[in-house]
Amino acid sequence: MNEPAVLTVLIAMLGGAIRVSTPFMFVSLGECLTEKSGRVNLGLEGTLVLGAMVAYAASYHTGNPWIGVLAAGVAGSVLGAMHGSICGLPRVNDVAVGIAMMLFGVGVAFFFGKPYIQPQAPRLGSIPLGFWSDSASLKSALQVNPLFFIGIALALAIAWALRNTRWGLVVRTVGDSAASARAIGISVNFVRLMTTTIGGFLAGVGGAFLSLSYPGSWNQGLSSGQGLMAVALVIFSRWDPLRCIAAALLFGAAGAIGPSLQSIGITQGYYFFNAAPYILTLGIMIATSSAKHSARDMPGELSIAK
């Protein structure tokens, strides 16, 4: 196959966008839910790394990568529950606790993850959606992991539930005005504990994707800021799970620029293109924030964007 270089890059970026976006998707969905209830969990970077490690270890020991995914979710929800219960105490700052949880999660992951850097664990299989095409590069780009579709289904479900169920109303009320929620007898701390725990579960699953699908191995440099970028991405998606998916795909494409260019032999500025997602995140944050008024559709109790 001799495709023009531009097409090769575009196809590689499409495949990259699907692959790279999945962890962004899960972390940002989790964070979106947590922030909807009025709390910020900056520790999801740590959750992501710990999830990746636990998933790899569980998959290695049981031989079933889906048990790994589940184990990563459980590990993530433990970290989420820790964050949620600590922040439920009076006078505790959720942003600062998030930083601490980030360092703690990464520390624990590196501690227990050391023996798993060498061995090969069974990885998650992919669905070959490129069967109709003759192009090898398109075929490899359309090797899509089931978690990608699970993430989209989850986003639809969360978006629907937030809008249409009693449970969703409770979460939104807690996030918009804790005082009103208390007045009608809702336990604000309990709701936030739940949303942070579920958010942690999702972030853990996102980590499982990193170690079990793409890049598909466990090492200490596996995640460098994806968890944090996902948090920024929630602000950009204006606390809407569906927009989180779109934003995650955009970020995935940005993250895939470097490797895609490398695939046609452009290695110049590899490190610059590696920095592209961070620069994009920062640019988006600058463009969507405002000094004068708080962000559109922001939950009223949120401390992160003023």
Add this chain to the structure above:
Amino acid sequence: VSNAPLATDAPRNIVSPFAAPATGSDFAARLRVNSEYIVIPLFALLIAAALFALFLLAIGKSPVDFVAYVWRGGFGTAFSLQNSLQRSAPLILTALAVAVPARIGLIMIGGEGALVLGGFAAAALAIPLVSGHAPVTLTLILMAVSSMIVGGLWVGVSGLLRYARGVNETISSLLLTYIGIAIMNFFVEGSLRDVSNPNKPSTMPIGEAYMVGKIPGTQVHWGFAYGVILCVALYVLMTRTTFGFAARVTGGNLRAALAQGLPVGRLIVACSAIAGACAGLAGFFEVTAIQGRANASLAAGYGFTGILVSFLARHNPLVIPPVAILLGGLVASGGLIQRRMDLPDATVLVLQGLIFVVLLTSETLYGRFAVFRPTGGRDRT
């Protein structure tokens, strides 16, 4: 927005404005109130140590051995103590990079990025100066200044974005850290790579003649001394000057500061830039006193440990050096622990994370104990 200790005192005074002068001298009352800020963090350290001991027992290691190795590796001998002091130098400077913005109500965690870029700027500037045989002192001064300017710009941008665009400074400063590391890698693996060094991509070594020396009579480099001096200077700046007062007012109550006509934007950017300059200076010393060149070793995590140091010191510059020495000792003993106890090098990270989490949890204890009230608890409401 802020978790600076300033704001937390306010409600108590509103509840009972006349209670304070009731008993005891002014000094005794202040001592009573301030001892809370010492007792509670120490209590948190104790709890974190206990939890970590349980963790070690659970994985079948001896906590007693651990303490013994931390003591031997960090403090027990003259050599290990000097090693700890040496390692505390970047921690002091990166902790200042958190403490100064904290006074104005910002949680800046961009110290790592400013350190890396500051160190890189120094090493890059050294290439033409060293090959041109410029005078040593002048070269070092220029390198230090460029480190501080680059670091200051890097964190100053976060402050500016916060003020001008309302961008969350915690996220932006951490993003800038990743960008900073990528910029250094870009040059170190590209145009500024020392091709004669096949092992690790690095810039040209600055050469033995241009290295910063040790403090006479010790094995500790000058970065430690400058760090301590900066702590005192910044303490004076933040507590004894109009600038510091205005910054603390802004941190305590942004609206009040705006109503008073304080130049809030300039104060925020200035505090952020000072913070970045401190971290940049840490990078300068890492390059000129330890590494001798800029490479990926600069991003060794000092910026992140510095966050913990600053929080443990309650963002008080005068408390930062002892806390930094404590954590420097912990970091320094990491290698010994790894070898003798067969624990991964991340053990120190786990302990640090645990201390950080417990410390922040202990924030909830402030104001709950009558012992620390100036009037012995009679005004409890």
